[in-house]
Amino acid sequence: MSDLGAIKVALVGNPNTGKTSIFNELTGLNQKVGNYPGITVEKKVGIAHLAKGKNANIIDLPGTYSINPNSLDENIVLNTLLNTGHNDFPEVIVVVADIENIKRNLLLFSQVKDLGIPTILVINMADVMKKRGIKLDVDLLKKEMDAEVILVSARKRHGIEVLKNAILNYKKLNTKPLANISDKIDGAYFKQIKESFPNLPLYRSWLYITQAENFDSLDKAQIESINNYRKEKEKLKKYKLKETIYRYQQINNILKKTYHVDAGKATDLRSKLDKVLTHRIFGYVIFALILMLIFQSIFDWATLPMDLIDEFFANLSAMTKEGLPPGMFTDLISEGVIPGVGGIVIFIPQIAILFLFVAILEETGYMSRVVFLMDKVMRRFGMSGKSVVPLISGTACAIPAIMAARNISGWKDRLITILVVPFTTCSARLPVYAIIIALIIPQERVFGIFSLQGLTLLALYFLGFGSALVSGYLLHHVLKDKSKSFFVIEMPNYKIPSLKNVIYTVIEKTKAFVFGAGKIILAISIILWFLASNGPSDFNNSEEIFSSHAENIDLSKEEYDKQLASYKLEQSYIGIMGKSIEPAIKPLGYDWKIGIALISSFAAREVFVGTLATIYSVGNDDEDNTTIKQRMGAEINQETGEKLFNFPVGMSLLVFYAFAMQCISTLAIVKRETNSWKWPILQLLGMGALAYLAAFITYSTLI
Amino acid sequence: MNTTIANLAVGEQGVIKEISLDSIPLALLEMGCLPGEDVELLQIAPLSDPLYIRVNGSHLAIRKSTASQILITKK
Numbered sequence: 159m160s161d162l163g164a165i166k167v168a169l170v171g172n173p174n175t176g177k178t179s180i181f182n183e184l185t186g187l188n189q190k191v192g193n194y195p196g197i198t199v200e201k202k203v204g205i206a207h208l209a210k211g212k213n214a215n216i217i218d219l220p221g222t223y224s225i226n227p228n229s230l231d232e233n234i235v236l237n238t239l240l241n242t243g244h245n246d247f248p249e250v251i252v253v254v255a256d257i258e259n260i261k262r263n264l265l266l267f268s269q270v271k272d273l274g275i276p277t278i279l280v281i282n283m284a285d286v287m288k289k290r291g292i293k294l295d296v297d298l299l300k301k302e303m304d305a306e307v308i309l310v311s312a313r314k315r316h317g318i319e320v321l322k323n324a325i326l327n328y329k330k331l332n333t334k335p336l337a338n339i340s341d342k343i344d345g346a347y348f349k350q351i352k353e354s355f356p357n358l359p360l361y362r363s364w365l366y367i368t369q370a371e372n373f374d375s376l377d378k379a380q381i382e383s384i385n386n387y388r389k390e391k392e393k394l395k396k397y398k399l400k401e402t403i404y405r406y407q408q409i410n411n412i413l414k415k416t417y418h419v420d421a422g423k424a425t426d427l428r429s430k431l432d433k434v435l436t437h438r439i440f441g442y443v444i445f446a447l448i449l450m451l452i453f454q455s456i457f458d459w460a461t462l463p464m465d466l467i468d469e470f471f472a473n474l475s476a477m478t479k480e481g482l483p484p485g486m487f488t489d490l491i492s493e494g495v496i497p498g499v500g501g502i503v504i505f506i507p508q509i510a511i512l513f514l515f516v517a518i519l520e521e522t523g524y525m526s527r528v529v530f531l532m533d534k535v536m537r538r539f540g541m542s543g544k545s546v547v548p549l550i551s552g553t554a555c556a557i558p559a560i561m562a563a564r565n566i567s568g569w570k571d572r573l574i575t576i577l578v579v580p581f582t583t584c585s586a587r588l589p590v591y592a593i594i595i596a597l598i599i600p601q602e603r604v605f606g607i608f609s610l611q612g613l614t615l616l617a618l619y620f621l622g623f624g625s626a627l628v629s630g631y632l633l634h635h636v637l638k639d640k641s642k643s644f645f646v647i648e649m650p651n652y653k654i655p656s657l658k659n660v661i662y663t664v665i666e667k668t669k670a671f672v673f674g675a676g677k678i679i680l681a682i683s684i685i686l687w688f689l690a691s692n693g694p695s696d697f698n699n700s701e702e703i704f705s706s707h708a709e710n711i712d713l714s715k716e717e718y719d720k721q722l723a724s725y726k727l728e729q730s731y732i733g734i735m736g737k738s739i740e741p742a743i744k745p746l747g748y749d750w751k752i753g754i755a756l757i758s759s760f761a762a763r764e765v766f767v768g769t770l771a772t773i774y775s776v777g778n779d780d781e782d783n784t785t786i787k788q789r790m791g792a793e794i795n796q797e798t799g800e801k802l803f804n805f806p807v808g809m810s811l812l813v814f815y816a817f818a819m820q821c822i823s824t825l826a827i828v829k830r831e832t833n834s835w836k837w838p839i840l841q842l843l844g845m846g847a848l849a850y851l852a853a854f855i856t857y858s859t860l861i
Numbered sequence: 862m863n864t865t866i867a868n869l870a871v872g873e874q875g876v877i878k879e880i881s882l883d884s885i886p887l888a889l890l891e892m893g894c895l896p897g898e899d900v901e902l903l904q905i906a907p908l909s910d911p912l913y914i915r916v917n918g919s920h921l922a923i924r925k926s927t928a929s930q931i932l933i934t935k936k
Contacts, residue, residue, distance in 0.1 A: 224891040262893050262919050395882045402890045406917075428920075429903070438907035530922045534908035543911075567888075644886045644927060649913060649920040 164205065164213040166246070167325055168238060170270055171254030172263050173221030174523070174650040176282040178659055179312035180254055181218040184322070189666070201234075201246075202666070208326045217246055223262065223648075225269040225365065226398075230564045230572075239273055240365060243375040250276045250328035252321070257283050257292055258651065260417060264409045265402070268336045271305060274359030276331035278306045278324050285311040291420030299416045306331055313656065335361060342404045343397050354383045364401075368394055431652055435527045445528055449550065452515045456554060456585070460507035467507070471500030489691060490684070498683030501762060502676040505555060508585045510668050512554040516547065516562075517663040521655035529647055539627045540634025542566055542645055545575040549626060552582030553619075556824045558671055560831055570639045576831055577841055578630045580824055581817070583622035586763040590815050591618055593767055597791055598808030621816050625848075682761030682822055686732065690758075693730040700726045732757060746814065746850070747807040747857040749795065760820050806860035810853040818849035866914060867929035869902040875933035876900070877916070884930040893917030900933060 171177035181189075185204025202218040219238060220231035227233040238246050253270050255263030260281065271277045287294065300307045306324055310317035324331075340348030340360060348360060355363040366373065366380075367387045376384070388394070434440055475496045482488040519525045525547065533543030544566045551559035559579045566572040583591075595611050602610045696703065704725045727733050736754035743753050751770075759766040770790060793802040819825070825838040832838075869875060877898050880890065894900070894916050903920070904913040910925045 224888065226887055226891070228886070228888045259918060261917065262891075265891055398887060399880070399882050399890065402887065403895055406893070406895055432904060432913070436904060436906065436913070441907060526922070530906055530911060530913060533922075533924070534906060534910045644888070645911065645922075645924045646886065646889050646892060646927075647922045648892065649922055651920075 164215040165208075165325060165328065166249045167206075167214045167216045168246070168248035168251045169216055169218045169254065170235060170239075170251055170266065171221060172223050172256065172259065172266060172648075174648065175221070175254045175256040175259075175263065176312045177221060177254040178218065178662075179656055180252075180280065180282060180310065180318075180321075181216065182658055182662055183312050183315060183318045184214075184216055189662075206322060206325070208322045210326070212326055214322075214325050217248070222266070224266060226368070229567045236365070236369065237373070239270070239275070240362065240373050241375050248275060250278065250325060250331070252278045252280055252325070254280045254282055257281055257287055257294065258290060260294075261406075261409055261413060264413070265405055267305075268405045268409060269361070271303075272335040272337060272339070272359065272361035273365075274333045274335070274362060276328045276333055278308060278321070278328075278331065279303070280308050280310050280317075280321060282310050282312055284309040284316065285314050293418040293420075295416045299412065302412045302416065303336055304332060304334060305336065333359075335359065337361075337401075337405050337408055339364065339401050339404065343400045347393075347397075351387070354387075355380065368398060428651060432527070432649075435524065436530055441527070441531050445531060448519070448524075452512065452550070453553065455515070456508050456511050460511055463507040464504055467500065467504045471496055471503070475500075490687065493691065494684045494687030495680070497768070498680040498687075499676075501683060501764065502672060502680065504764075505585060506668055506672065508554050509558065509671055510664050512551060513558070513664045513667045514660065516551065517660045518655050521653060521659060523650040523652045526647055526649050530649065533645065538634075539630035540571070540574040540637075541578075541630055542568065542571045543647070545571065548575050548579050549582055549623070552579045552584060552626075555584050555586070555671065556580045556582070556821065557827050558667060560824065560827050561670075564831065567644065568639075570634075570637055573832065573837070574630050574633045574637070576828055577633060577837060578626040580819055580821065580841065580845065581622050581626035581629065583619045583816070584763075584821075586821065587618075587622075587815055589764045589767045590759075591615060591812065593770075593790070594803075594808045594811050597803045598805050618812060618816055625817065683765075686758050686761060686765070689732040689735070690727060690730050693726075693734065697726065697729040697731075700729050727754070745857070746853045747810050747861070749802065751793075752811070756814075756820075761822050763815060763820050766815070806857050809860055810857035813856045814849045814853040816849075817845055817852055819845035862935045864933060864935055865929045866900060866902065866912065866923075866931045866933055867925050869900075869933075869935070871902055871904060874899060874901045874936040876936065878932040878934055880931065885927065889921075889923065889927065892921055893919040894921070894931065899936075900931075 169177055169181055181202065181204060184206040188206075189202060189204035204216050204218070206214045206216055208214055217238070219235045222232040222235045224232075225236055225239070227236050238244065239248070239251070241247060251270055251273075253263075253267045255267060267277070267279050281294070281296075286292075294309075296307055296309055308317055308321050308324060310321060312318075340352070348364075351363050351367070352360055355366075358366075366376065367384050372381050372384065435444060475492045478492040478496060479488060482491070516525075519528070528546055529543035531543070532546045536543055536545050545563070548559040548563045551562050556579050559582070560576050563572050563575045563579070566575060592615075595614050599611045599614050604610055604613060693700075701722065704722050728737075732754055733750075735757050736750040739753045739757070740748075740750040743756065748756070755766045755769040758769045790803050791801070794800070795802045819842050825842060828838040828841060829835055863878070864875070866875070877894065877896050877900055880894070880896055882890075885894075898917040900914055900916040902912060903915055906913070906922075911922045912925060912928050913920070913922050914928075915921075
C-alpha cells in the first residue's frame with residue numbers, strides 16, 4: 159500500500175475532535191491497520207487521492223491532549239514526530255481541533271507547530287458553530303498565528319477538498335514556531351540549549367531534554383548533552399510549567415480577538431443528561447441495563463451466524479475430504495486447516511457485536527461517564543475507571559480486551575487490568591460450559607421462571623468477574639508501584655454517533671483480531687492435528703491390532719470405524735500425552751481422555767468439545783450436541799464403574815475452566831503488551847495453580 | 862476564602878491560585894487547569910470520588926486526591 163511518491167502526512171489531535179471522521183473522509187476505505195514495530199498499538203494508515211494524480215500517505219496518530227505523553231498510546235505521537243529518521247516521519251502535520259474546545263486544542267497545535275515541520279490547523283465541527291452561538295474570524299486567526307487554518311465539517315463533508323489542496327501545496331507553508339518559549343521563560347538558558355543543538359529547532363531540543371527516553375535519531379554527543387541537562391530536574395519541571403502557562407496566555411490573547419461565544423445559546427443538554435447518567439442510583443441502574451443489553455445481544459444475535467459458520471466449516475471439511483484424493487495432504491486440509499480457520503471465524507459475530515456496542519458507547523461520550531462512575535469502585539481492586547472497558551470486552555475475547563487496556567495511564571493499573579482480564583468469561587469458555595452444564599445440571603426451573611441451567615451459567619459469569627476483582631485486589635497489595643498513577647479524563651459533549659465511524663471501527667478491530675490471534679490459533683490447530691493423527695509404531699499398526707481383537711469383529715461397519723478412530727487417538731502422540739498426565743489429574747476426577755481434551759484446549763478452550771467429540775467416537779458428520787452429550791453421559795469410569803461425567807467431575811471441570819489460563823494467543827498478547835515474559839508466565843502458572851487447587855477442592859468436597 | 866477544589870460544594874466556583882508540578886501532573890495543566898482560571902464543581906461521583914469540574918472551558922473528571930492539591934479562592 160505504500161506509494162513512494164506520496165506525501166507523508168501525520169494526523170494529530172485531541173480525542174473526541176472528530177479526527178477519525180476526517181481520516182475516514184480523506185482516505186475512504188483505503189485504510190490499513192498495522193502495528194508499530196515491537197508494540198501492539200494499532201497504526202492506522204490510509205491513502206488520500208489529491209489533485210494532479212498525487213497521493214498522500216496519511217497516518218492517523220492516537221488522540222492526545224499534549225505532545226508530552228501520559229500513556230503508551232500518546233507515546234506514539236511523540237515518537238513519530240521526534241524520530242526524524244523514522245519511516246513514518248511526516249512531511250506535513252495536520253492538527254485537528256474541535257470548535258467547541260478550541261482553546262485546549264490550540265495548546266497541542268502550538269506545541270506541534272514549534273517542531274519545525276509544516277503544520278495545518280483543521281477546525282472541525284464547523285457545522286455546529288451557529289447552533290452553539292460561536293463566531294470565529296478565520297482570516298484573522300490565520301494572520302495572528304501565521305499558519306494555515308481550514309474550517310471543516312467532517313459530518314457534512316465540507317472543507318475536505320480544501321484540506322487536500324493544502325496538503326498538496328504543503329511546501330508553501332512556513333515552519334516558524336508559534337510560541338517563542340525561550341524569551342518568556344529563561345533567555346540565557348534556552349540560548350545555551352540552542353548552542354548545544356545548533357541544527358535543531360529549539361522546541362525539538364527542549365522536548366528531547368524533557369522526555370524520559372532517548373530517540374533513535376540522536377547521536378552519542380547529543381545524548382550526552384541531553385543527559386547533562388536532565389540533571390537539573392527541578393528546573394526542567396519549573397520551566398515545563400512556565401511553558402504551558404505561556405502557551406495558554408498566547409492562545410488566550412489570540413482567541414480574544416478571533417473567537418466569540420454567545421453564552422445564551424449554549425445548550426444544557428450536557429448537564430441534563432449528566433444528572434441522569436451519573437446519578438447515584440439511576441447511573442448504576444442504567445449502566446447495568448446497558449451491560450445486560452450487550453450480553454444479551456452477544457449471546458442472542460450471535461447464535462444464528464455462529465451456527466451457520468459452524469455448519470459451513472463442517473460441510474467444507476467433509477466436502478474436501480470427499481473431493482480430494484485421500485492422503486496426508488487432504489487430512490491436513492480437512493482436519494487441520496479448515497477446522498482451524500473455522501475456530502477463528504466462529505468468534506467474529508460475537509466480537510463484531512461487542513465492538514459495535516463499545517464503539518457506540520465511546521462515540522456518544524457515555525463511556526467517559528462510566529469511567530467516572532466506576533473509578534472509585536475499581537480503585538479498590540487495583541485498577542482505575544478506565545479498566546471497565548477491558549473487563550467488559552473480556553467477555554467476548556481477552557485479546558482485544560488486553561489491547562484496550564493501553565489507554566490506562568498508570569503502569570500498575572494497566573498491568574493489573576491486563577493480568578486479571580483473562581478471568582472474565584470469554585466466549586471460548588461458553589461451548590465448554592454449555593456441554594458440561596447440560597450433562598450435570600437438571601433441566602429444572604427455580605421458582606417456576608429461572609432455568610437452573612441458565613442460573614448456573616450466570617453464576618459462572620459472576621465467578622469470572624469476581625475472581626478478576628479478587629485477584630486485582632491481591633495484586634494491588636503485592637505489586638510495588640513504580641510510577642505515580644494519576645487520573646484525568648475529559649468528559650466530552652454528548653454526540654450522536656457517526657455510522658461511518660462506528661462501522662469502520664468494528665471492521666478494523668475485527669480484522670485486527672482475526673489476523674492477530676488467528677495466526678496462533680491456526681498454527682496450534684495444525685500442531686494438534688499432527689499430534690492426534692500421528693504416533694509411535696503402535697499407532698501405525700493400529701488398524702491391524704484393532705481388527706485382531708475378537709470383540710471388534712461383530713461391530714457394524716459404522717460402529718467399527720468410530721471405535722477404530724477412538725482407538726487410534728489413544729495410540730497417537732496426544733493420546734500418550736493424555737495418559738502420561740493421568741496421575742496428575744486423577745485427584746480432580748478426570749481420566750486420560752479428559753486429559754487429552756485439557757491438553758488440546760490449552761491452545762484455545764473451545765477445542766475441548768471438539769476433542770471430546772472425537773474421543774467419544776462421534777462422527778464428524780453428525781456434530782449434534784445431543785449425540786455428544788449422550789455419548790459423554792453414557793461414559794463409564796472404568797475404575798469405579800460409575801458414570802464418568804457425574805456431578806462432582808462436571809463441577810470440577812467447570813471450576814477448572816473458569817480459572818485456568820488456557821489460551822496461547824492471550825499469553826502472546828500479554829507478552830507483547832507488557833514487553834516481558836515474566837507476566838504471561840506468572841499468569842499461566844498462577845491461574846493454572848488456582849484452577850488445579852479449586853478443581854481439587856470442588857471434587858473432593860462433592861464426591 | 863482560600864481552599865481547594867476538593868472542598869467546593871456542587872455548583873460552587875473558585876479561581877485557581879497556585880499550582881506546583883510536584884503534586885499535580887502536567888497533563889492536568891495542559892488540559893486547562895492553570896492559575897487564574899475559573900473552576901466550577903459540576904458533580905461528585907456517587908461514591909464521593911472522582912469530581913467532575915469545568916475549568917477553562919474544559920469538562921474534566923479528576924480524583925479527590927488531586928483536587929485537594931489545587932489551591933483556589935472561592936468566589
